[in-house]
Amino acid sequence: MRFETNIRYDFVNNRKKYFMFSTILIIIGILSLLIFQLNLGIDFKSGTTMDSVAERSVQQEEVIAVLDELGYSEVPTVGGTNNDRISIRFGEELSNEQTRDIQTAFKTAFGEETSFEINVVSADLARELAIKTIWAILAASLLIMLYVMIRFEWRFAVSANIAILYDCFVVVALFSIFRLEVDLPFIAAVLTTLGYSINDKIVIFDRIRENLRFNPAKNEKQLVELVNASIWQTMARNLYTVLTVLIVTVFIFLFGSESIRLFSLAILIGLISGAYSTICIASPLWFEFKKREKKKKPTGGPVRQPDQPIV
Incomplete structure (x- = not known):
C-alpha cells in the first residue's frame, strides 16, 4: 500500500508516548480537583x-x-x-x-x-446552575457521539468522544491547578471547545474512511500507514483552521477586557488541546479499536477438525 503523502513523522507507532503523557495529565488534574477543587466564581456559589x-x-x-x-x-x-x-x-x-x-x-x-x-x-441558584452545567456538557458529548456513530461507525464515535471529553477535562484541570476563576463564561468556553474539537476530528475521520474505501488495509502495518497518511493529508487544513481562531483568541486575551480574559484563555487551552488530541489521541485510539477487530477475524479458509483427514 502506497500513498502519495510524505509521512514525516509516525504518530501511530508513537501513540503510547502520547497516551502516557495524557494519562499523567489526567491524574494530575484529578488530584488537583480532589485537593484544591475549582476556584468557583459567584455564578456557582453564593x-x-x-x-x-x-x-x-x-x-x-x-x-x-x-x-x-x-x-x-x-x-x-x-x-x-x-x-x-x-x-x-x-x-x-x-x-x-x-x-x-x-x-x-x-x-x-x-x-x-x-x-x-x-x-x-443565592446558594440554591448557584447549586442549580452547577447541576445544569454538568448536564449540558454530558448532553452535548452524548449527542456528538450519536452523530458520529450515525455518520461513521462506533469506533470513530467512541474515539472522538474520549478525545473531546479529554479536551474539556484539560481546560477544567488547568483552571483548577492554576486557581483560575470558574464562572458562566468559562462554561461557554468549554462548550465551544467541544464544537471546535469535534470539527477537527470529523475532518481526519472522514479522510481515514475515504482511504479505507479505496485502499483497504490487509494487515496491521498497512493500517498504520493508512492512519499516518490520513493524518498528514489533513494536517495543513486542521492547523490552518486552529491557527485562524488561535490568533483571534490570543489578541482577545492580550487586549480584551478583564471580563472576557479568562473566557478567551479557556478557549485558547481548548483549541491547543483539541489540535493535540485529534492527531495524538483520537486517530491512534481508532487504530487500536480497528487493530483489535482485525485480530479477531479468522485468517480465512476452512478449519480442519482434529479427526478430519487431509485430502
Whole structure:
C-alpha cells in the first residue's frame, strides 16, 4: 500500500508516548480537583457582584482603601475608558444595610453621581446552575457521539468522544491547578471547545474512511500507514483552521477586557488541546479499536477438525 503523502513523522507507532503523557495529565488534574477543587466564581456559589461607574477616574488603591475601612478584603477591578468603572465580587450575600453602607462610602469618595448595579446569587441558584452545567456538557458529548456513530461507525464515535471529553477535562484541570476563576463564561468556553474539537476530528475521520474505501488495509502495518497518511493529508487544513481562531483568541486575551480574559484563555487551552488530541489521541485510539477487530477475524479458509483427514 502506497500513498502519495510524505509521512514525516509516525504518530501511530508513537501513540503510547502520547497516551502516557495524557494519562499523567489526567491524574494530575484529578488530584488537583480532589485537593484544591475549582476556584468557583459567584455564578456557582453564593455571593454578590457590584459594578459601579464613578464621576471621575479612580485608582485601584483608592477603592481598596474604601473597602478596607468598611472591613472588606475583596480586590476590585478598575477599568473603562477613563478608569471610572469599578467591579467588585464579594464572597457573601450582602444585606441591604451592607449594600447601602458601601454605596454611601463610594459616593463620598468618588462623587454623588456614582451609579451602581448589584447582583446577588443565592446558594440554591448557584447549586442549580452547577447541576445544569454538568448536564449540558454530558448532553452535548452524548449527542456528538450519536452523530458520529450515525455518520461513521462506533469506533470513530467512541474515539472522538474520549478525545473531546479529554479536551474539556484539560481546560477544567488547568483552571483548577492554576486557581483560575470558574464562572458562566468559562462554561461557554468549554462548550465551544467541544464544537471546535469535534470539527477537527470529523475532518481526519472522514479522510481515514475515504482511504479505507479505496485502499483497504490487509494487515496491521498497512493500517498504520493508512492512519499516518490520513493524518498528514489533513494536517495543513486542521492547523490552518486552529491557527485562524488561535490568533483571534490570543489578541482577545492580550487586549480584551478583564471580563472576557479568562473566557478567551479557556478557549485558547481548548483549541491547543483539541489540535493535540485529534492527531495524538483520537486517530491512534481508532487504530487500536480497528487493530483489535482485525485480530479477531479468522485468517480465512476452512478449519480442519482434529479427526478430519487431509485430502
